[in-house]
Amino acid sequence: MANTTVTGAQAIHGQNPQFLVETVIRNRIYESTYWKEHCFALTAESLIDKAIEVKFIGGVYGNQRPTEFLCLLLKLLQIQPEKEILVEYLRAEEFKYLRALAAFYIRMTFRAVDVYELLEPLLKDYRKLRERNMAGYSLTYFDEFIYALLTEERVCDIILPRLAKRQTLEENGDIGPRKSRLLDAMEGKSEDG
Amino acid sequence: KEKEEIIPDVDDTDGIDPAAEFEAWRLRELGRIKKEKEEELHREEEREEIERRRAMPEDQRL
Amino acid sequence: RAHLRALGQTTKLERSTLAQVQARIAFLRERTKEAASAKAFDFDQRLAEVKA
Numbered sequence: 001m002a003n004t005t006v007t008g009a010q011a012i013h014g015q016n017p018q019f020l021v022e023t024v025i026r027n028r029i030y031e032s033t034y035w036k037e038h039c040f041a042l043t044a045e046s047l048i049d050k051a052i053e054v055k056f057i058g059g060v061y062g063n064q065r066p067t068e069f070l071c072l073l074l075k076l077l078q079i080q081p082e083k084e085i086l087v088e089y090l091r092a093e094e095f096k097y098l099r100a101l102a103a104f105y106i107r108m109t110f111r112a113v114d115v116y117e118l119l120e121p122l123l124k125d126y127r128k129l130r131e132r133n134m135a136g137y138s139l140t141y142f143d144e145f146i147y148a149l150l151t152e153e154r155v156c157d158i159i160l161p162r163l164a165k166r167q168t169l170e171e172n173g174d175i176g177p178r179k180s181r182l183l184d185a186m187e188g189k190s191e192d193g
Numbered sequence: 194k195e196k197e198e199i200i201p202d203v204d205d206t207d208g209i210d211p212a213a214e215f216e217a218w219r220l221r222e223l224g225r226i227k228k229e230k231e232e233e234l235h236r237e238e239e240r241e242e243i244e245r246r247r248a249m250p251e252d253q254r255l
Numbered sequence: 256r257a258h259l260r261a262l263g264q265t266t267k268l269e270r271s272t273l274a275q276v277q278a279r280i281a282f283l284r285e286r287t288k289e290a291a292s293a294k295a296f297d298f299d300q301r302l303a304e305v306k307a
Contacts, residue, residue: 006270044271045279052283056205084273092280094287123225124298126218130205137203143221167236178229182222185302208297215301 003030009080012109013161017077020108021070021158025059029066029074039071044081047072048089051098057145058132059157067132069101070156076105083110090118096127100145104156107149112164113174115150122146124181133157 005018012020021029029035038050051072058067089102099122106118125142148155150163169175207214 043269045275046271048276048279048283079270081271081276082273085271085276088273088276088280092284094284095280123222124218126214126221126298127207128205128214130203139203139205141218141221143218147225167233180222180226181302182219182305183226185305211297212301215298219305 003078005077006079012077017080017109018074020077020161021074024064025066025070025157026074028060028064029071032066032071034068035066035071035074038068039075042072042075042079044079044085047075047079048092048095048098051089051101052095054097054101056130056132056137057097057100057140057156061132061134061136067156069097070158072101073104073108073158076101077108080109083114086110087118090122093125096125096129096142099125100129100142103146103149104158107155107163108158108161113169115163116166116169116175116178119146119150120178 003018005016009017011017018026042050050068054068054072056067057069059070060066086102086106089098090106092098103119103122107115110118123143123146125146127142129140129142129145131138131140145155149160150166153160166175166178170177
């Protein structure tokens, strides 16, 4: 029960959302102490408290141990909160690791258009993020993390679902051109333009 | 209880040197914009190449 | 699962509502106030300087 997906969950990209985390890693998570002790019975509400305590992003480290970040990601896939809740997580900008978690989940589960529209504005968030991987800790930045989510196939040891190219969506008229606050500023446009 | 209180060796505190942090971001953002521009240019060139080939008479195309 | 039932715990997870989530964030935000607003201001000001 503790590891089953919430009843009534929507299939994401045609499968049980939890399967978006490959089996080996998923089983590592189910076996981890953090999962068993801290993630059991978490709700979209109580998960917030856990997420703001997170000290680093990352996939697996050491002896294939999953980070807390990864555990919480799987938890989100399991409980599948409403879209509005994820947007609310993103808005809580002072909690950068919660925000990072929400961004990751959105990248994994939302439609391509929503992914671009919700994540691109975060490219202006230049705060530091600590990342843990096999090699130890390293420093990255929120904008870099977001950019990786938008352009890479694999982030934090998770294979990301295919994302339609921005260009394709633009050509179909599904999405406007990407805005950069920096570019706007340099071209002297108004800030809210 | 295995309590390995790991002290991360990387500091993620923001706002220590706001000017430098902003500047670093500005350079990253510029890099991204540049990369996107280049990719667009590349696509444009490819498209033109295809157009050009299409416009060619049959015998020349081969 | 059976043992949880025996303990009188439900195995059914209640779903949080948007309102609960908003309230929780607002509460936590109160607790950690200062930082964020200062930073947002900083960003806009610096962007303005880029423009100049």
